[in-house]
Amino acid sequence: MNQDDLANIAVQTKQEESRYDHVIKVCVAAGCLSANSDQVKTQLESEVKQRGLESCCKVKGVGCMGLCAAGPLVAGEGNEKMFQNVTPADASAILDSIVDNKPAPENVVIDSHLDFFTGQKKIVLENSGEIDPERVEDYIAADGYEALFHCITKLKPLGVVEQVTKSGLRGRGGAGFPTGLKWTTVYKAGTGQKYVICNADEGDPGAFMDRSVLESDPHRVLEGMAIAGYAVGANKGFIYCRAEYPLAVKRLRTAIRQAESHGLLGNNIGETHFDFKIEIRLGAGAFVCGEETALIASIEGGRGTPRPRPPFPAQSGLWDCPTLINNVETFANIPPIIRRGGEWYSTIGTEKSKGTKVFALAGRVVNTGLIEVPMGITLREIIFKLGGGIPEGRRFKAVQSGGPSGGCVPEQYLDIPVDYDSLASVGSIMGSGGMIVMDETSCMVDVAKFFMDFCMSESCGKCVPCRVGTTQMHNILERISEGRATQNDLEQLKELTGMVKAASLCGLGQTAPNPTLTTLRYFMDEYKAHIEEGRCPAGICHPVKDKEEAEVGA
Amino acid sequence: MSTAPGVEICTLIIENRECGGRSDQTILDVAEEYGIFIPTLCRLPGLSSIGACRMCLVEVKGSNKLLPACVTKVQEGMEVTVNSERLEAYRRTTLELLFSERNHICSVCVTNGHCDLQSLAQKLGVNHITMPYLHPHVEVDASHPRFIADHNRCILCTRCIRVCAEIEGAHTWDLMGRGTKARVITDLNRPWGESESCTGCGKCVQVCPTGALSEKGQAAGEMMKRRQFLPYLSMMREVGK
Amino acid sequence: MTKAKTPKARVATVWLDGCSGCHMSLLDIDERLILLADKIDLVYSPLVDAKDFPENVDVAIVEGAVSNTEDLHKIKLIRKNSRVLVSLGDCAVTGNIPSMRTVFPLQSLLDRVYDENATINKKVPTKVVPKLLEQVHPLHEIVPVDVYVPGCPPSADTIFLAISELLEGRVPQLNEVTRFGA
Numbered sequence: 019m020n021q022d023d024l025a026n027i028a029v030q031t032k033q034e035e036s037r038y039d040h041v042i043k044v045c046v047a048a049g050c051l052s053a054n055s056d057q058v059k060t061q062l063e064s065e066v067k068q069r070g071l072e073s074c075c076k077v078k079g080v081g082c083m084g085l086c087a088a089g090p091l092v093a094g095e096g097n098e099k100m101f102q103n104v105t106p107a108d109a110s111a112i113l114d115s116i117v118d119n120k121p122a123p124e125n126v127v128i129d130s131h132l133d134f135f136t137g138q139k140k141i142v143l144e145n146s147g148e149i150d151p152e153r154v155e156d157y158i159a160a161d162g163y164e165a166l167f168h169c170i171t172k173l174k175p176l177g178v179v180e181q182v183t184k185s186g187l188r189g190r191g192g193a194g195f196p197t198g199l200k201w202t203t204v205y206k207a208g209t210g211q212k213y214v215i216c217n218a219d220e221g222d223p224g225a226f227m228d229r230s231v232l233e234s235d236p237h238r239v240l241e242g243m244a245i246a247g248y249a250v251g252a253n254k255g256f257i258y259c260r261a262e263y264p265l266a267v268k269r270l271r272t273a274i275r276q277a278e279s280h281g282l283l284g285n286n287i288g289e290t291h292f293d294f295k296i297e298i299r300l301g302a303g304a305f306v307c308g309e310e311t312a313l314i315a316s317i318e319g320g321r322g323t324p325r326p327r328p329p330f331p332a333q334s335g336l337w338d339c340p341t342l343i344n345n346v347e348t349f350a351n352i353p354p355i356i357r358r359g360g361e362w363y364s365t366i367g368t369e370k371s372k373g374t375k376v377f378a379l380a381g382r383v384v385n386t387g388l389i390e391v392p393m394g395i396t397l398r399e400i401i402f403k404l405g406g407g408i409p410e411g412r413r414f415k416a417v418q419s420g421g422p423s424g425g426c427v428p429e430q431y432l433d434i435p436v437d438y439d440s441l442a443s444v445g446s447i448m449g450s451g452g453m454i455v456m457d458e459t460s461c462m463v464d465v466a467k468f469f470m471d472f473c474m475s476e477s478c479g480k481c482v483p484c485r486v487g488t489t490q491m492h493n494i495l496e497r498i499s500e501g502r503a504t505q506n507d508l509e510q511l512k513e514l515t516g517m518v519k520a521a522s523l524c525g526l527g528q529t530a531p532n533p534t535l536t537t538l539r540y541f542m543d544e545y546k547a548h549i550e551e552g553r554c555p556a557g558i559c560h561p562v563k564d565k566e567e568a569e570v571g572a
Numbered sequence: 573m574s575t576a577p578g579v580e581i582c583t584l585i586i587e588n589r590e591c592g593g594r595s596d597q598t599i600l601d602v603a604e605e606y607g608i609f610i611p612t613l614c615r616l617p618g619l620s621s622i623g624a625c626r627m628c629l630v631e632v633k634g635s636n637k638l639l640p641a642c643v644t645k646v647q648e649g650m651e652v653t654v655n656s657e658r659l660e661a662y663r664r665t666t667l668e669l670l671f672s673e674r675n676h677i678c679s680v681c682v683t684n685g686h687c688d689l690q691s692l693a694q695k696l697g698v699n700h701i702t703m704p705y706l707h708p709h710v711e712v713d714a715s716h717p718r719f720i721a722d723h724n725r726c727i728l729c730t731r732c733i734r735v736c737a738e739i740e741g742a743h744t745w746d747l748m749g750r751g752t753k754a755r756v757i758t759d760l761n762r763p764w765g766e767s768e769s770c771t772g773c774g775k776c777v778q779v780c781p782t783g784a785l786s787e788k789g790q791a792a793g794e795m796m797k798r799r800q801f802l803p804y805l806s807m808m809r810e811v812g813k
Numbered sequence: 814m815t816k817a818k819t820p821k822a823r824v825a826t827v828w829l830d831g832c833s834g835c836h837m838s839l840l841d842i843d844e845r846l847i848l849l850a851d852k853i854d855l856v857y858s859p860l861v862d863a864k865d866f867p868e869n870v871d872v873a874i875v876e877g878a879v880s881n882t883e884d885l886h887k888i889k890l891i892r893k894n895s896r897v898l899v900s901l902g903d904c905a906v907t908g909n910i911p912s913m914r915t916v917f918p919l920q921s922l923l924d925r926v927y928d929e930n931a932t933i934n935k936k937v938p939t940k941v942v943p944k945l946l947e948q949v950h951p952l953h954e955i956v957p958v959d960v961y962v963p964g965c966p967p968s969a970d971t972i973f974l975a976i977s978e979l980l981e982g983r984v985p986q987l988n989e990v991t992r993f994g995a
Binding site for chain 2: 304306321325326328474475476477478479480481482483485486487488489490493510513514517520521522523
């Protein structure tokens with residue numbers, strides 16, 4: 019396939035779709051599927067058939083539309099009409115609404131002009147909820163693979179790297195390392211065998227950004243990886259995806275097969291000398307395998323444990339070869355950056371955090387789901403505008419960003435801009451994009467304990483501070499929550515947070531104390547209530563009143 | 573892989589002393605040549621270094637992270653601090669964490685008096701453990717005719733795994749489980765005595781820093797570790813490469 | 814009372830859950846006991862007759878871990894009545910041998926001893942003997958401790974050094990002379 023063939027497919031696919039007066043989109047990503055959106059789709063199809071509307075009405079499975087908690091979601095008339103909590107029984111009414119413009123039952127209608135939808139800026143998710151993730155033609159019609167062809171036919175590898183550098187894109191996996199710098203390092207690392215790895219081992223509790231991208235727009239990630247391969251001089255890529263994402267894996271497999279048969283992956287891509295192949299590797303559910311050196315060890319077939327850096331994977335990674343490793347969302351940003359230029363991308367966001375970020379908004383907030391917002395938006399806007407505020411008239415207490423590695427940000431910092439540095443300045447991190455909102459019914463000691471429990475169970479056990487430190491910290495938090503802790507325990511907890519953060523081998527241990535540190539910093543009164551008064555202000559823990567008695571199990 | 577850059581001679585400062593080293597040496601290598609003590613536990617000369625125990629963490633001027641001296645290569649102009657209040661406190665805490673993790677009853681241990689963990693605790697002034705003991709219920713594997721694996725004493729340094737894979741070439745030992753539930757195992761977690769890959773060479777027993785691996789028939793304090801073979805065998809391995 | 818004589822330090826020694834080996838080691842300081850006798854009043858000890866732990870103790874030297882409700886009561890009283898508390902020996906400092914039972918659930922332990930392995934009177938005693946705690950604790954897990962003297966037992970020299978230093982008003986530095994399991 020060459021550039022003309024690609025353009026032909028795009029034109030043809032667009033023409034095909036424009037033959038229909040109505041395109042009804044049904045979300046078939048994991049969230050809606052788990053609420054039986056496949057049955058909704060089947061029912062809509064048979065309803066269309068029954069009414070003899072096949073020639074003017076197309077029912078199409080698409081990726082995630084974002085408002086996952088309200089699924090199954092259906093959209094029509096270019097998203098002007100949107101429907102929520104749809105059951106197969108609603109199919110007829112929805113057709114009436116879309117085709118005949120009759121009002122649909124109120125309980126299924128969503129206002130498509132909700133701030134949740136209009137407040138977003140979609141780059142990574144531009145195709146999510148629009149294209150059929152199982153058809154390469156749909157992706158091509160949405161300018162897919164154009165960026166790859168542009169790179170391999172018009173740009174030198176260094177030119178590609180320059181665009182990425184210019185864009186100011188930073189790693190979306192959490193740490194925010196400048197992507198251009200990483201690409202430059204791998205580019206410069208000699209001329210031998212190199213690899214590109216896509217980190218799809220999304221493991222933060224409550225986070226599903228990468229899963230959604232893979233399920234909704236898998237070709238975008240493949241294209242991003244192929245561009246990266248061309249830029250840094252690699253001919254082989256691996257996607258390390260957790261096995262708990264079967265649908266994402268299935269769609270990736272389909273996408274790789276399609277891309278290969280269309281000559282978009284494999285040898286002599288676009289009739290050039292560029293070869294690039296992608297293989298999938300499944301993770302077995304270890305959180306630590308999201309850490310790059312552990313991930314690489316896992317791909318190599320070893321136990322997924324991290325090793326000290328340097329050397330960084332960019333110098334010596336997979337099988338000791340220079341390896342570019344980026345997260346799903348990072349790769350998903352690449353095609354639009356190439357298509358529209360690094361310059362364009364760098365106009366979005368803040369000075370040091372460019373572009374957009376996808377967040378999985380969850381917890382005590384009216385609209386839960388997936389959103390993509392420009393960097394620099396405030397936490398308040400995300401939670402109270404897009405998120406629709408706190409349900410049941412309760413009071414906001416904190417928002418947890420960055421999962422087990424992040425911190426809890428209290429109300430006084432709701433107006434800070436969401437960017438890497440601002441979040442870090444209040445003790446949290448951007449992280450991969452989990453965002454859990456908590457109201458007054460959450461106990462911050464309990465929250466700290468939850469995340470420490472997670473880190474303790476997920477610690478690989480290699481280094482002492484993380485392995486035993488997280489366990490000791492967890493036990494102290496448990497004693498606090500049970501009302502058995504003393505002032506000494508609190509002091510020890512503080513000391514351990516500092517030690518584990520500074521002395522652990524990898525990011526897991528180095529960030530594991532963050533939820534505890536931030537709750538200690540912002541919610542000390544809650545800790546004190548548990549320790550000194552045997553009282554849990556949120557009513558979650560059940561601390562004992564009589565410490566004497568509990569102290570030694572007498 | 574890119575070709576290794578030529579080895580250079582660098583000068584650096586360790587604990588306020590000017591030292592000279594080669595760029596393929598680690599901070600620990602150079603410090604030892606100059607008689608500067610940096611505590612270690614998982615590291616054993618002759619085996620690969622993994623930077624896991626975090627005892628040898630040092631401060632390097634210009635880096636905001638603490639670096640393990642056993643795997644960090646020296647660089648020209650480096651300024652290394654080995655002993656600061658913070659580093660010493662972290663090392664003591666690391667030892668305390670290890671003592672709290674399993675059941676280290678020194679008084680009845682076969683390596684009492686010849687144990688790396690015990691002597692390091694004495695050297696660094698750990699005379700009690702400030703955090704609660706975890707008291708895990710762990711196994712003793714006495715199935716091997718000549719050796720015993722007492723997991724009560726294991727600190728997961730993985731020296732046994734490394735010596736078995738790197739020197740003996742048997743790879744009988746490996747690791748399973750996560751966090752504090754991690755265990756060193758023989759042959760996919762079969763009893764040691766039933767291991768088909770174990771050659772019975774006993775190198776693992778000799779390199780074990782504690783009483784976790786010992787010879788049978790030893791009473792408390794009787795198990796002396798003999799590690800003379802390591803420098804020779806690792807040298808032979810390098811020559812054979 | 815002779816005039817101008819420095820008052821003797823009021824010293825107590827206590828035996829909690831341990832083998833009394835530390836007390837044996839204390840006695841092993843031999844003729845130096847006479848030296849000490851000039852400087853201390855042994856106000857409470859397994860070696861003397863006092864039944865109740867007295868008030869206003871200068872130095873309390875405690876051997877053994879905290880294993881039952883009686884130990885628990887005692888160590889709190891000792892702490893309250895003593896200026897300096899010395900944790901003597903590995904049982905007091907780490908839990909040592911007594912703590913080896915902590916890995917088993919208490920009930921299974923009692924069942925094993927008083928039921929499965931008993932030939933007569935298969936019954937867990939509840940009268941006269943104090944109740945066992947779920948866990949065995951080193952002293953400092955219950956009360957603040959001032960001086961740690963690890964060792965099983967610490968040598969006579971170590972103990973003599975520790976006491977002598979305390980009598981001189983110094984905090985004994987014992988790292989060079991003793992360790993866990995010494």
